[in-house]
Structures are given as structure tokens and as C-alpha cells.
Amino acid sequence: MKSDKIRSIIILTLAIFLSSCEQPETTESTPDIVMEQVDLILTNGKILTVDSEFSIANTVIVNDGRIVVTGDASLLEQYESRSLVDLDGKILMPGFIDSHTHIRGRPERYIELGETESIAEIQSLIRRKADELGPDEWITGYGWSEDELAEGRRPLRQDLDAAAPRNPVTLTRAGGHSAVVSTSALELAEITDATPDPEGGVIERDDNGAANGIIRERQGIVGRLVPDSTYEELIASLEINLNALLAKGITSITDASKRPGEFVMFEEIYSNPSIPLPRSAWQFQWFDPEGIAEVKERVGDGDEFLKIGPIKVFVDGGFTGPAAYTLEPYLNQGDYRGYLNMPEKELVTMLNEIHDAGWQMGIHAIGDAAIELVVDTLADTLNRSPREDHRHYLNHFSMRPPERTMELMSEHSIHITQQPNFTYTLEGRYVANLDGWRLEHNNPIRSPMDHGITVAISSDILPIGPLVGIYAAISRKGMSGRVFGADEAISVEEAIEAYTLTGAYLGFEEDIKGSLEPGKLADMIVLSEDILTADHEDIMNIVVEKTYVGGKLVYSN
Ligand SMILES: [Zn+2]
Numbered sequence: 195m196k197s198d199k200i201r202s203i204i205i206l207t208l209a210i211f212l213s214s215c216e217q218p219e220t221t222e223s224t225p226d227i228v229m230e231q232v233d234l235i236l237t238n239g240k241i242l243t244v245d246s247e248f249s250i251a252n253t254v255i256v257n258d259g260r261i262v263v264t265g266d267a268s269l270l271e272q273y274e275s276r277s278l279v280d281l282d283g284k285i286l287m288p289g290f291i292d293s294h295t296h297i298r299g300r301p302e303r304y305i306e307l308g309e310t311e312s313i314a315e316i317q318s319l320i321r322r323k324a325d326e327l328g329p330d331e332w333i334t335g336y337g338w339s340e341d342e343l344a345e346g347r348r349p350l351r352q353d354l355d356a357a358a359p360r361n362p363v364t365l366t367r368a369g370g371h372s373a374v375v376s377t378s379a380l381e382l383a384e385i386t387d388a389t390p391d392p393e394g395g396v397i398e399r400d401d402n403g404a405a406n407g408i409i410r411e412r413q414g415i416v417g418r419l420v421p422d423s424t425y426e427e428l429i430a431s432l433e434i435n436l437n438a439l440l441a442k443g444i445t446s447i448t449d450a451s452k453r454p455g456e457f458v459m460f461e462e463i464y465s466n467p468s469i470p471l472p473r474s475a476w477q478f479q480w481f482d483p484e485g486i487a488e489v490k491e492r493v494g495d496g497d498e499f500l501k502i503g504p505i506k507v508f509v510d511g512g513f514t515g516p517a518a519y520t521l522e523p524y525l526n527q528g529d530y531r532g533y534l535n536m537p538e539k540e541l542v543t544m545l546n547e548i549h550d551a552g553w554q555m556g557i558h559a560i561g562d563a564a565i566e567l568v569v570d571t572l573a574d575t576l577n578r579s580p581r582e583d584h585r586h587y588l589n590h591f592s593m594r595p596p597e598r599t600m601e602l603m604s605e606h607s608i609h610i611t612q613q614p615n616f617t618y619t620l621e622g623r624y625v626a627n628l629d630g631w632r633l634e635h636n637n638p639i640r641s642p643m644d645h646g647i648t649v650a651i652s653s654d655i656l657p658i659g660p661l662v663g664i665y666a667a668i669s670r671k672g673m674s675g676r677v678f679g680a681d682e683a684i685s686v687e688e689a690i691e692a693y694t695l696t697g698a699y700l701g702f703e704e705d706i707k708g709s710l711e712p713g714k715l716a717d718m719i720v721l722s723e724d725i726l727t728a729d730h731e732d733i734m735n736i737v738v739e740k741t742y743v744g745g746k747l748v749y750s751n
Contacts, residue, residue: 229274232257234716234745237267239281240724244288244695244709248687254286256716259744263712285724287690288709289445289472289717289741290660291697293611294556294589294652297439297449297474299432299459301334301423303327307365308337308657312344316365317357324358332379332420333358335365341622341673349374351407364416368619368656371514373413380405383416394533396515410515429459437469440749442659443738445717446473448611448701450556450589450654451506454478464500470748473717475503475701477556480548498715498744503701504554506589507544508535510564513592513616513623518561520593524627532561542571549575555586556611556700562593562632569595573602587611587700590654591642593628594635594682604646611650611700612639614667614689619656621672634679639667639692641682650696651689664689664725665733686726686733716745 234256241251243264251264255273263269300306305319316338323333340348354363354376362379366372375383387404391397395412397405409416439447457476464471475496495502510532511517516524519532534541545568548555559565565588572586587609602608617624617637624636635641642649651663667689670677684692698708707715722737741749 227271230272232262232273232275233259234277234279235270235273235275236279236281236286236718237270239284239286239720240726241281241710242285242287242690242726243711244691245711248691251710254710254716254718256745259716259746261710261712261714261716264710281720284739285721285726286710286718287721287725288694288707289719289743290443290693291446291650291695291701291708292439292444292652292658292660292693293448293650293697293700294450294613294654295447295658296451296655297432297435297447299423299428299430299435301427301431303332303334303420303423305333305335305365306337307335308368308655310338311342313347313349313353314344316343316349317353320354320357320361320363324361327361329360331361333361333363334417334420335363336370337368338365338374339368339619339622341619348408351375351377351380351405354407362419364413364420366413366417367514369512369514371512371517372408372410373417374407375409375413375416376407379416379419380407382419385415394517394535411511411517425459429463432459433463433467433469433471436463436471436474439472439658440470440741440743441738441751443719443721443741444472444658444660445719445741445743446475446697446701446703446707448475448477448503448556448652448697450477450558451479451508452476457502460500470743470746471499472743473499473707475501477503477506479506479508480544498706501701504556504585504587505548507541507548507555507557509541509557509559509568510534510561512560513620513627516623516627518592519564519567520561520632521563521566521596522632525629527627531563534564534567538567541567545571546575546579549581549584549586550579552581554584554702556589557586558589560590560592562595562599565591565593565595566599569599569602569606569608572608573606576606583607585609585700585702587648587650591649592616592637593632594638594641600642600645600647603642607648609648609650609700610642611652611697612637612642612692613652613654613656613663614639615653615656615663616666617670617678618662618666618673621674621676621678624672624678635682636678637666638679638682639684643684643688648696648699649692650700651692652697659734660693661734661736664693665730667692668733669730690725716742718742 237253252266253269254264255262363376392412396410398408400406510519517532523529559568591610591612670683695708698704720740
């Protein structure tokens with residue numbers, strides 16, 4: 195106390211002395227203004243800070259990879275930089291944080307099918323790959339969806355055979371819950387028309403009882419035969435796939451299901467990247483207490499570029515099967531309600547075990563019954579063993595659960611990372627399997643937000659681009675243009691916050707990223723159009739023109 199008083203007297207005396215020194219000798223002279231030198235200034239923009247007021251600035255000052263300050267153009271009188279960017283009125287906003295995605299390295303045998311628009315196109319990709327690899331080599335692929343194919347149907351065994359009669363082929367549908375395989379792949383897997391369905395899966399048959407090539411939920415019965423890829427080919431393509439996210443404006447991801455062994459690759463890439471990369475966090479998949487032991491002491495470890503995130507638990511399946519675990523039977527499928535990936539008792543033990551070990555969890559729950567069960571279990575767990583700021587969250591939340599479930603989520607701070615883009619890209623699946631109120635409220639966002647639940651938006655690579663998610667979140671439209679449950683729509687500002695700051699929050703990183711505020715990492719993107727005022731129908735056409743990570747320009751179109 196006493197020394198404080200003395201100190202303040204000294205400061206006061208000093209201040210009086212200094213101010214008397216600063217008295218100008220004449221009233222005409224102007225004091226020298228010392229401009230502060232910084233690394234980067236972006237000005238003349240419409241800068242969405244995504245701060246608590248969603249305030250809009252004109253100028254942002256960046257130094258040492260972080261935001262110094264945002265404000266109006268008068269900041270140019272205080273700061274100067276050799277790197278001054280005129281935004282020309284364009285939107286600058288925080289980079290997207292995709293809090294649920296899957297990025298992999300791909301082997302040479304792999305073909306990307308996410309953008310394919312017809313079975314004919316898929317066939318030509320298979321043909322080209324078969325020529326490149328030669329006969330008998332496996333061809334794999336991912337990302338087709340009958341909803342986007344001109345033929346309006348799924349590719350079947352015969353379609354693959356026609357393109358590459360001498361190669362075994364297995365192509366996984368977008369979402370990963372089914373695959374189509376060729377005749378030679380079926381033969382190698384010794385699957386005949388008489389083979390019974392594997393547990394939890396379906397070998398589809400045509401009207402004559404012959405396998406049509408589609409395997410649902412257990413396509414691993416064929417996929418296990420695909421030879422392992424080399425470490426070198428995987429790591430090279432993984433780095434390219436991570437880098438490609440920057441062009442979509444994604445500056446941070448949480449990769450949602452990795453095995454501990456795969457982490458080595460990420461560590462190697464991030465320790466010495468040859469191209470710019472987004473920031474990554476990892477959700478390790480939970481197998482068993484021993485299997486995860488390797489990770490145990492590492493959870494939460496990492497730095498601003500690569501860190502270990504929450505544990506991933508798979509509770510049910512998806513809608514491509516469908517396999518999501520629902521309260522009421524699926525449309526026109528008898529009393530079928532999907533299923534849990536494990537017996538309920540086992541699930542309860544597992545969630546408790548992970549919570550008690552002190553981990554955060556990101557839990558895959560798609561069907562309303564799965565969501566209700568997980569929330570009931572977590573509420574019991576948290577009542578028994580409360581933990582401040584656990585930030586457990588549900589991945590997906592694709593069906594709207596009972597009111598009581600959302601009330602419990604709010605009460606126990608159980609959050610969500612949700613994919614509104616599913617409403618758009620999986621429209622056909624929802625229409626085939628749900629009806630009425632359940633169909634209208636697929637991928638609800640407004641209702642959980644109104645219950646006080648924290649909801650982040652992410653892609654789950656269906657597709658990766660964040661603008662599809664934002665479009666669907668505000669329009670509630672499927673690919674056909676049909677509107678599903680307009681009462682679940684949110685505003686574009688809410689969607690942007692959910693794709694930036696809330697994503698950072700789920701990763702315990704809201705203090706370092708997710709908004710453009712002093713001290714935070716300068717992870718930012720420039721958009722071609724004004725996303726706040728654009729017609730909803732134009733949002734998916736907006737182009738990411740520039741991406742900055744830590745104040746460095748890492749992508750420019
Ligand atoms: Zn996923």
C-alpha cells in the first residue's frame with residue numbers, strides 16, 4: 195500500500211515535469227508524429243471483425259502474425275507498412291474454421307469423385323486410372339452421390355466392369371456409409387450371391403437376387419483387400435490436400451477421426467511444410483483404453499499449427515444407409531430405426547470413462563435416438579462428476595431431438611458442430627428416409643440456438659466449401675430448391691460466427707482466433723462479393739480471393 199502511494203507520487207511528479215518539458219516554445223510549431231511500423235495494413239474494406247457486436251471496420255493493422263487493432267481509416271495516421279493492401283471496399287473476415295472435417299493423403303490408385311456429375315464421367319475417370327496403373331491393380335475412389343449424377347441413379351457393379359473389366363474397383367459414396375464395387379472386387383472378396391449380409395451391413399441384391407455391387411455400412415469386407423499405400427505417396431498428397439483448403443478460405447480444421455498412428459504423418463508435414471498449410475487439430479478415434487494410451491498424455495498438446503483435440507466417439511451411422519439411430523421408424527421401412535454402433539451399456543461406460551480421464555469429447559450422433567441417448571448419458575455423467583468448461587460437443591445433430599434433450603444440452607453446456615450443407619447435398623437421402631416434421635427439421639440450427647446451445651457450423655467434406663454450409667443455413671434449401679423448415683434458418687451473421695468464432699471456441703481457442711480482434715492470429719480471407727448483402731442465391735458463387743494465415747498471404751486467386 196505504502197509503496198504504491200510513493201510510486202504514484204513519483205509518477206505524478208514525473209508527469210508534471212514531462213508535461214512542462216513538452217510545452218511548445220511557440221504555438222505555431224507542430225509536434226512530430228512518430229508512425230509505428232508494422233508488417234501489414236489492409237484498408238478501405240468492409241471488415242467483419244466477428245467481435246461480440248459483429249462490428250464492421252475499415253482498416254486492420256497486423257504485426258508479427260497477429261491483429262494489432264481494427265478501426266477506421268484514421269489508423270493510417272498512426273501506423274505505416276511497406277505492405278499496404280487496398281481492399282477496394284471488399285469483405286475481409288476471419289478465415290473459416292471447419293470444426294468437423296476429414297483430410298487424408300490419397301494413394302495413386304485413388305480417384306476423387308466429389309465433383310462428378312454423371313456415371314459416364316465416373317467411368318471415364320476409372321478408364322483413365324486403369325490405363326495408368328495397368329491390369330489387376332485396385333482402383334479406389336470417394337465422393338460420388340446419386341443426387342448429383344445426371345443418370346439419377348447410383349453406379350452399379352456393371353457400370354464399373356464396363357469401364358475397367360480387368361481391375362478390381364471400389365468407390366465409396368459421399369458420406370462414407372456405402373460403396374459400389376466391381377465384379378472382380380466381389381470375386382476377390384469371395385462374395386457370391388449366396389453370401390449372407392455382414393453384421394450391421396447390407397450386400398444389396400437386384401431383383402434376381404444377384405449382388406448389384408452396392409455394399410452398405412460394411413464395405414470394408416471388400417476394402418480390406420486393397421493393398422496399403424506407401425508412406426511417401428500418402429504424405430505428399432496429404433500435404434497437397436491440406437494446402438487446397440486455403441483456396442476455400444479455410445484457415446483451421448479439426449480432423450474428426452484419426453488413428454493415433456496417423457498422427458506421425460501430420461507431425462512430419464507440419465514440422466517442415468513445403469507449402470502453406472491451415473492450422474489443424476485432431477480428434478482421435480476412441481477404440482479402447484489401451485489403444486488410446488499412446489495418445490493419453492498428449493491430449494491438448496501442440497502449438498498454434500498442430501494440436502490434439504477432443505476424443506471422437508461414433509454412436510450411430512448416417513443417412514446414406516440409412517443407419518442413423520432414430521426414435522421412430524424410417525419412412526416405408528417397416529419398424530427399422532437404424533442402430534447404435536455398440537450396445538447401450540458399452541456406450542455409457544465409454545462416455546464415462548473418457549470424461550473421467552479428463553478429456554473433451556466430440557461425439558458422432560446423427561439420429562434423434564442417438565442424440566437423446568448421448569445427452570441423457572452425458573447429463574448423468576456431469577451430474578455425477580461435474581467439470582467446469584468441459585466443452586463436450588455432438589458432431590452432426592442431423593435430426594431434431596425432443597425438447598427435453600435440447601433443454602438438457604443447454605443446462606449442461608453440451609455443444610454442437612452441425613453441417614447445414616447436409617440439408618443441401620443429402621436432400622435426396624432425407625426425402626427417401628424421413629417425412630413430415632422430421633424431414634422439415636433435418637439439421638436444425640435455429641431451435642438449438644434458441645435453446646441457448648452453442649452451435650458451430652462445419653462441412654464434414656460434403657462438400658468441403660464453407661459457402662455451401664452458409665447458403666443452406668440461411669436458406670434451408672435442398673439441391674432441388676425445396677425449402678425444409680424455414681423456421682430453422684439463421685441469419686448470415688450467425689452463420690459466419692458459427693463458421694469462425696464458435697469453431698475456435700469448440701477447440702478452446704477463442705482467445706487466439708475466430709475473430710479479428712487485437713492480439714488474435716491474423717487468419718483472414720477476402721471475398722469477391724459482399725456476403726452480408728448478397729442475394730442468398732448468389733452466396734455459393736462468392737469466391738475467396740485471398741487467404742492469410744498468421745498475417746501471411748498463403749493463397750491468392
Ligand atoms: Zn465426419
